Amino acid sequence: MGRAPCCSKVGLHRGPWTPREDTLLVKYVQAHGEGHWRSLPKNAGLLRCGKSCRLRWVNYLRPDIKRGNITSDEDDLIIRLHSLLGNRWSLIAGRLPGRTDNEIKNYWNTHLSRRLLSQGTDPNTHRKLPDPVPERKTKKYSKPKQRAEPEKPRIHLPKPFRVTASVQCTNTFSTVSSTLGEGEVLQVPWTKFANDDENGTVFLSGYYNHDDRDFINGSDFECQSYYNHLQVPGADGDCNSLDKLYEEYLQLLKTNEDQVKLDYFAESLLI
C-alpha cells in the first residue's frame, strides 16, 4: 500500500494489520500507555515499525474512536473549521471528539470538497466560484464491512492545552453538561481577557460523569484552581462564554473578508 518504502526495513511486516497484531498492540498500550513508539514494536513482539504502530493506534485502535458516518452537524463544523484553519486536520479533528485527522482528511477529500465545488464554492479558499462545478454523479456506496468490534465507551482524551496568563473565568460546565452523554467529552472555550494585544481562546477538556454529575480527569479542577490562583475578577460570574464565543465565531464567518481577524481567530485555536 502507498509508496515504496523510504528505507529498507528488512523483516518488518507491512500492509494491513492482522487481528493478532491489533491485539498485541492494544494489550501493550493498555499495559504501558501510549508513547515510546520506537521501542514499542520490539517490546510488544510486533514486526512493525514504530510509526506504523502509532498510526494504527491513533487512527483505529484507540478506545475513543467514534465509528460510523459523520453527521450533518459534524459536516457543518468541519467546513467551518476548515475555512478558518485550512488543511490543519489534526486541529480540526481536535474539535470533533472521537474523529481522527486521517478520517476527517479523507472525508474532506472525498465528500466535502466535492460538495463545496458543486455549490459553487472553492474548497480551498471558501470563496464563491464564478461557475459552479456540477457534482459528479456519485454511486451509492456503502462502507466495506469492518471487523466486528466490541462496543466500547466513547471517551475523548483531552489534548494538552496551554493556558496563558489572564484568563476570563466562566462557569459553563453546567450549561453544557446537560447535552452530554456518559463519558462524552466537554470542550469548554475559555476566552481570554482582551487587556493585552492578544485575542484568543483556550479550549479545556474534561469528561462528564452523569452519575457524579461532575467532570473527571481534573481539568475543571485544574482550571478552577488556576483561576483561584490568579484571582481573576468576575471569576465565578460569567456563564455565557460559550454563547459569546459562538457569536464571535459567527461574526467572523460573516465578515470573512477580514482575513486579519480570521487569522487571529484561527491562531487562537492553535494549541
Add this chain to the structure above:
DNA sequence: AAGACACTCAACCGCAAGTTT
C-alpha cells in the same frame, strides 16, 4: 456473469518540530 469503472479509507511516505543526549 463478468469486466470496467468509481469510490473509500487504511496505511504509507517525507518532512518539520520538538526533545534528548
Add this chain to the structure above:
DNA sequence: CAAACTTGCGGTTGAGTGTCT
C-alpha cells in the same frame, strides 16, 4: 550548541469493495 533521535502532521497511494454496463 549541535547532533541524534522521536513524534506528529499533511499529502499521497493503491487494495478492496460496490455499482454500472
